[in-house]
Amino acid sequence: MQLTRRAALAAGALTLAGCGTDTAHTAPSGSPIAASPSPSARPSPSEVVHGSRDRAQVALTFHGQGDDQLVRATLAVLAQTNTTATVLAVGSWLEAGPALARAILDGGHELGNHTYAHLDIGSLPAQQQYAEIRRCADVLRKLTGSAGAWFRPSQTPRSTPQIQQQARRAGYPTCLAYDVDSLDYTDPGPAAIVETTLSGVQNGSIVSLHFGHAGTVEALPELIASLRNRGLNPVTATDLLR
DSSP, rough: OOOOOOOOOOEEEEEEEETTTOOOOOOTTTTTTOOOOOOOSOOOOOOOOOOOOOSSEEEEEEEEEEEEHHHHHHHHHHHTOOOEEEEEHHHHHHHHHHHHHHHHHHTEEEEEEEESOOOOOOOOOOOHHHHHHHHHHHHHHHHOOOOOOOOOTTSSSSSOHHHHHHHHTOSSEEEEEEEEEEGHHHOOOOHHHHHHHHHHOTTTTTEEEEOHHHHHHHHHHHHHHHHHTTEEEEHHHHHOOO
């Protein structure tokens, strides 16, 4: 079953980290996100940080692991508010609770890869980085039939050239970063989560959130309502970067 749609990235709309370099550049128009681009295809960006600043959309992205009850409460809020999101799943967590994959997909959300064991991937040697990414991809394929379009490295907000290389080896040409960190994992309370997110969000923002935190569940209704009051429509990362 196809779970995610590989979409073209809008020209000039993204902040990108280049292959093997930290120099920011702009992707050419129509750069595809594809697991195995043909040699003649334009190269995919190695990392994407935000989408178009010209469209009133944002992507809510969740680092996927946590208590089953809190995860289902998060999904319930998203359903009640008619909101779709992108979940970057930790493979070991998803493997231990495979029914959650179906619950996420049935909610209209998309699943991606957040490594298998949520280690500090930046500190690992290249082959172990690859193993972490590949093992999570294998779990996703086993449970859903697809490894998903997106990889987000664990315990680091940005990928390094080495991480990007190993992600490409595992079938993810583009790492999904973010430009707004809600800091919800620090459990500052729902009001602080809403305030921190709204203080940085703008057209095209990719917002980092987490499953498994009660404050996040409590913050979501107000956060989503506030985004929409600003005219910002929450969508999946794939739709944001279409």
